[in-house]
Amino acid sequence: MFDSNLTEEQRLMRDAAREFAEKRLYPNAEHFDQSEVLPDDLLAELGELGYFGMLIPEVYGGMGLEPIAYSLVIEEFARACAGLAITVSVHNTLISSAIARFGSDEQKKKFLPRLAAGEIGAYALTEPDYGTDASGIRLPAKSDGDSFVLNGTKMFVTNANYAKIYLVFVSTNPAAGHKGLSALIVDRHTPGFEIGKAERKLGIKASDTRALSFSDSRIPKANLVGAEGDGLKIALTQLDHGRIGVALQALGIGESALQQAREYAKVRKQFNRPIAEFQAIAFKLADMRLKLDASRLLIDRALRKQCAGEKFTLEAAEAKLFSSEAANWVANEAVQIHGGYGYMKEYPVERYFRDARITEIYEGTSEAQRIVISRAVLSET
């Protein structure tokens, strides 16, 4: 994560992602935001370049990247277009790596090459009445011969309309509560499966967010990931990984906000001096750098634990919580440094300010991260 610690391979991945972002994302990010969609040709190009197979083993057609190289790509994408970064991050960390980690050999052979080639994935856990309380989800999946029959609704699904393959969390045994939750792979063309209308959002508008509904949709039992009852374990394991992705998204937004604020402060003059010469402004820039460096350190720590094969739930929660709050703070200060111009759509800080907000909400709210962290504190002796 810090340049001096990177291997040659990691640097190459970062530089390639940066080059792609400079050519394809920075010049178009504002348009993606306004049109509230990512163009099909851009998604196809990302697929051709392998960015949808970053965490899939090479034997299934992926790049088989280790977490740090992968993280560098997500940060570069997030600096340019936060909506695109979460599209790529959700696909890789929440779906592809879930199937790679928990799927059967058959499922890996069937789905991973498709995901690696750019058929996008979505992760459907949240329901209308269950968000933070993921253990309460209850979309029923009734056993019927060699299928499960699904009826119900999932909410706020990222990539819903970009996706072809969905990882859907259901209840296969309501009497067992959270121990009766299971994970199913659902194909887009399943009869009775419908994708809702696009949600109109505050930020990350280029990402796609919709509800999914199921009406007597038959899902083959062969698509059950892991065993019946493994659903919550799979959902939460993948969220540990996803939370680092959201932390990186926040870091990327914050870095771009700081860069814009710094450049603006050097050229904007008031009282015949660049505003950067006023200590009130220079100290804002100092605090912005400090918070972003602290975010990077926490993310780096979580990644290194992940690379070492150790449990990193706590470190991912701390990285996500701190980085998302830092990004919101930094983006707010970037708007302030721009004065009235920062409130206008002509300057990208307005978009960073809106995009940063979601990082404190999805993949576990800030309150949910504090629950994880406070439990760890209270168990310390």
Ligand SMILES: Cc1cc2nc3c(=O)[nH]c(=O)nc-3n(C[C@H](O)[C@H](O)[C@H](O)COP(=O)(O)OP(=O)(O)OC[C@H]3O[C@@H](n4cnc5c(N)ncnc54)[C@H](O)[C@@H]3O)c2cc1C
């Ligand atoms: C743009 C977007 C994309 C999303 N993408 C996905 C996706 O791809 N897949 C998916 O499954 N979900 C997705 N989500 C859902 C997201 O993860 C949830 O919105 C989030 O987990 C919060 O759940 P909720 O909205 O139901 O809020 P609630 O759980 O109802 O929370 C409301 C408030 O109460 C607080 N709260 C709740 N419980 C506690 C507690 N025990 N202690 C203290 N405070 C508490 C929360 O922190 C929050 O402030 C997405 C959401 C959005 C907005």
